[in-house]
Amino acid sequence: MDTDNKFDLIIIGGGIVGLWSAYFAAQRGLKTVLVEEHGIAAGASGGLLGALMPHSPDRWNAKKQFQFEALTQLPSLVDELESRTGQQVGYQRVGRLAPILKDHHVDEVARRAEGAKEFWQADAGTFAMQQMEAGPAENWPAADAMPFGVAVENLSARLSPRKLIMALAGALHGSIDLRFGTRAAFLGEKQVTLGDGSVLYSDKILVSAGLASFDMLRPYAPQIAGRGVKGQAAMLGTNLDPNLPIIYSDGIYLIVHDDGTTAIGSTSEKEFKEGRETDHLLDEVIEKARLLSPLIKDAPVIERWAGVRPQAQGRDPLVGALPNNEWLYVATGGFKISFGIAHLMAQAVIGAAIEDTDAPQIPDAFQPSARFAS
Ligand SMILES: Cc1cc2nc3c(=O)[nH]c(=O)nc-3n(C[C@H](O)[C@H](O)[C@H](O)COP(=O)(O)OP(=O)(O)OC[C@H]3O[C@@H](n4cnc5c(N)ncnc54)[C@H](O)[C@@H]3O)c2cc1C
Known part of the structure; x- marks a missing residue:
């Protein structure tokens, strides 16, 4: 040999x-x-989304604990990688806003906020979830996109894949x-x-x-x-504040990256013919995303992308x-x-x-x- x-x-x-x-x-x-x-x-x-979002902090299990440990460890690894290579990866813990769309979801958010107190405590008091009337920035999201306020948490992050x-x-x-x-x-x-x-x-x-x-x-x-689940996403040519939190509403993500562009996604397609092609389903995602914030309403689409996620049975x-x-x-x-x-x-x-x-x-x-x- x-x-x-x-x-x-x-x-x-x-x-x-x-x-x-x-x-x-x-x-x-x-x-x-x-x-x-x-x-x-x-x-x-x-791909181009790069959302690092935790599972909800209720009905805790080994997968959620593993993910929590991974999310809290990642910043130090990113620091190490960036200083070794001199290459930035666009990581920032920006948090997440999830519009509350139905009255009865307010109780669910309260339950999750209690769960966060119990399960998200790497260093006491570091990470939390709470219900708020609106996010920290105007029109992010639009007032009519959050009829019962927003669930806000500060554990989610984003990076450039x-x-x-x-x-x-x-x-x-x-x-x-x-x-x-x-x-x-x-x-x-x-x-x-x-x-x-x-x-x-x-x-x-x-x-x-x-x-x-x-x-x-x-x-x-x-x-x-296992199987593949196709996803389609797009990048918008915005110039927004990179500190804006991720918006996640009804399956739609809006993620402002470190260069001010906004990634939006994504579809979840169990049936598909072409894993790498984008189509009208992405147009629908873009349309829904634009309704979430006037800040991206007229922004040009600068990239469309599709890929197939591996999902184990x-x-x-x-x-x-x-x-x-x-x-x-x-x-x-x-x-x-x-x-x-x-x-x-x-x-x-x-x-x-x-x-x-x-x-x-x-x-x-x-x-x-x-x-x-x-
Ligand atoms: C639209 C979309 C949005 C997403 N958004 C997010 C997100 O916001 N956050 C997140 O965490 N995840 C997200 N994901 C999921 C994430 O991208 C995938 O789960 C992840 O990339 C899977 O990584 P992997 O290394 O397992 O597989 P892959 O990235 O698919 O890597 C497998 C590699 O193996 C190679 N390969 C295959 N066969 C062979 C062979 N025979 N010989 C040699 N090489 C081979 C392939 O070329 C490929 O490069 C998203 C996915 C999609 C599609």
């Missing part, structure tokens, strides 16, 4: 999950190769073997055959190929299933070792929250692969073995 092609870890897929995994593998000193079929940010991770991807690739340059434009054509036991017929070897292989992960794992774990992310195959690991299925949790998924799965019991633990519900039991 050619020792140049023998690695401590092979990572398949260079989306947000694969890149963070490579980042922590390099930090652990693992000789790592990352194989990415297309270019950088080619899959779902190449593409800038983060670029910074991670920059940090990895020179510390791992990065193979962009290289397809993992066949996954065999402890080896991966590439599109050009060459073979990579490793005792540990991590599949983080987004939607393609489910097909790739099927020969080893037919019990594991059962809706929880899929992270950990495949039962009965001690060499095979998976990390995917973050669905709509991947950018807020990918770094913790990565630390947990790399920790599991090198048997580091001090590494963040993978919640039982995320483990492939949980899918085997059901």
Whole structure:
């Protein structure tokens, strides 16, 4: 065997999950190769929204706790990444406003605010949710878009998905073997055959190929299933205050980025023919978004984008070792929250692969073995 092609870890897929995994593998000193079929940010991770929004702080569970820990850890990792690479990723904890659309939702917000007191306490008093008459800025959202006020919280953040991807690739340059434009054509036991017929070897292989992960794992774990849910989003050429909070209303996001542009999204399409094309469904999202604030009413659309989110069956992310195959690991299925949790998924799965019991633990519900039991 050619020792140049023998690695401590092979990572398949260079989306947000694969890149963070490579980042922590390099930090652990693992000789790592990352194989990415297309270019950088080619899959779902190449989008433009970048909302980092917590699940509601009620009916608490392991997934919500994992996400909370990930969201509170991210700023320090972003600082580290930015100072290492000199590249900014457009991260800011701007908080979120959710218009209250129905009378009886006021009680729900009060219940969640109580939950936030209990579950969102990294440092006492840091994060909270409350009901308010309106947001801090006029027309953000429009008065008639919030008939019963707004639920306001200060845990949500935003970043630029593409800038983060670029910074991670920059940090990895020179510390791992990065193979962009290289397809993992066949996954065999402890080896991966590439599109050009060459073979990579490793005792540990991590599949983080987004939607393609489910097909790739099927020969080893037919019990594991997942699907793709298409999403469409747009960027508006605004010049708004980047400190404005995210607006999230009835499935529509408005996110002002650090350059003043506003990302809006998104559709959720379980049935679709073309995963990368935008259509009238995006026009409807744009129309609804414009009704939420006069500040974006006439702003030009400067980009339209579509991608397919990987969603593991059962809706929880899929992270950990495949039962009965001690060499095979998976990390995917973050669905709509991947950018807020990918770094913790990565630390947990790399920790599991090198048997580091001090590494963040993978919640039982995320483990492939949980899918085997059901
Ligand atoms: C419209 C839209 C809006 C979204 N908004 C948000 C948001 O605001 N916040 C958020 O957190 N999440 C959001 N998401 C979800 C998020 O983008 C995804 O969950 C995330 O990007 C998934 O990352 P991933 O690394 O698992 O997969 P991907 O980014 O899809 O990466 C998988 C990679 O594997 C590569 N690959 C596949 N097969 C092979 C192979 N055989 N060999 C080599 N490489 C291969 C692909 O080319 C791809 O680059 C949104 C998604 C969409 C579509």
